[in-house]
Amino acid sequence: MGGIIKTADWQEMTTALEASPLGPLLNNIVRSHRPLQKAGSVPANIPFLAEVPFDKFGIAVATTSGQVYRSGDADVPFSIQSISKVFTLAMALQGDPAGRLWSRVLREPSGTAFNSLVQLEVEHGVPRNPFINAGALVVTDHLMEGTPDAAKQLLRFLTAEAGSSGPFINEEAASSELLGSNRNLALAHFLKDFGNLKQTAQSVVQNYVRQCSIMMTCVELAQAGLFLAREGRGRLGRILSPSDAKRIGSIMLTCGMYDAAGEFAYRVGLPGKSGVGGGILVIVPGVCSICVWSPRLDAKGNSLAGTAALADLSDRTGWSVF
């Protein structure tokens, strides 16, 4: 489908979805994309992630009409890592009607690795966007001004939106990641030096790492992200204005996949956010929210099999914002 998507088109897509055999399609996606051998890599600085079996693969679709479809390891908890950044941004915008956050972090793709130090130095401590680590540290600092334990606040948000008491902070994984967080600490010290961090570098990184260490399943994440497909309406009421929900989707599209946002937009055509735990959350506005998980990553830090599966799913369903 091409051109501007009108509400009626989305309604047709939603109706078509209800009539379509999505369950068998997801089973087929799992059969085709579950890795048969150990390709790609896992992050060296997070020991916990190295222990996850390479052939885990799950996918879940939560629709705006209230259906949930799942296949493979869709009910196995995994480490959400940077997918947390979508939700912390939503929480930050919720409490910031004047948009104070946007004087501290930009909305441009970075074109560099998610944990790059160089750009932050050159650009005087203002991170390119909230989905690279430096940007997420600023968002965390902003949240900590109101609630010192922003990670707990995030957990409450995710639990409510997922409609499940399953999500939890894996404190042991967080402590072990913290030991290897030299780069994130360096980013935080840079931010502090440029006057763009109010709390101590150590406390912000510690809180950020705990956010990343939240464990959730594909089903829970797809449900938690559904408000972005519903113009900001969550399970229990409005979370964001339609404009802010649109803006988060736009930042996901341009900045959500690290330094591979262009390639992901080309292959999948949907706003997405990945995490180095191997999860990817994708939004089909007006239709559904999708979460796929497969732990092995490509050179840019995105799930190898997860990205391939989403490209396949988007081709086979026609789901795209283009």
Ligand code: GLU
């Ligand atoms: N906790 C990870 C880090 O800060 C998250 C990275 C990611 O998922 O992009 O390095």
